[in-house]
Amino acid sequence: MPKYLEAAVTIFIAVGISANSIAWCQASLDSGSQRRNHALSIRSKQPEFRVGEEIAIEVTFTNTSEKPVLAAPVLPTAEVSYKLDVRDEKGDPVPETSYGRKLRAGKDDSGRETVTVFQTAPLRYLQPGESIKEQIVLNKLYDLSKPGAYTVQAQAQSDNEGKAKSNRFTITIKAGASK
Numbered sequence: 001m002p003k004y005l006e007a008a009v010t011i012f013i014a015v016g017i018s019a020n021s022i023a024w025c026q027a028s029l030d031s032g033s034q035r036r037n038h039a040l041s042i043r044s045k046q047p048e049f050r051v052g053e054e055i056a057i058e059v060t061f062t063n064t065s066e067k068p069v070l071a072a073p074v075l076p077t078a079e080v081s082y083k084l085d086v087r088d089e090k091g092d093p094v095p096e097t098s099y100g101r102k103l104r105a106g107k108d109d110s111g112r113e114t115v116t117v118f119q120t121a122p123l124r125y126l127q128p129g130e131s132i133k134e135q136i137v138l139n140k141l142y143d144l145s146k147p148g149a150y151t152v153q154a155q156a157q158s159d160n161e162g163k164a165k166s167n168r169f170t171i172t173i174k175a176g177a178s179k
Contacts (some may be wrong), residue, residue, distance in 0.1 A: 037065035078134030101140035
């Protein structure tokens, strides 16, 4: 393997390990009780969008424990920090975009492995009651090109128990190109 590729792979692995460690710290559960040490909420600035318009949601991660929690947002996007459940009016999962599949699966449309490098903001402690707000552009990850109502819910990426889910909210996409 060429030296420049070895260096790139090493950097990616180091960044990946760091990001996974941080995500785990963000979503860790207080093992001494049933109370989680974090809460998630999501919202959009508006309930309606036009086909083709950027659909940004804000994800808020709040420390609900009585102790500081180690956390760091992923820059420039929160796309890798949270699992999203996006469903259409029938309750069916909305298909991912090519970019969304590549980000989630680490493979392009032909099945070849891909490398996506992200960085995290400096580690810091969230004090009790303190929050981090991050943004996700939904239609970068999911095919929201058809008019209709869609429900969205987020979950911390490393929360395997599935208990710390955000609120569920609905956005409506109207026909007609965005301005």
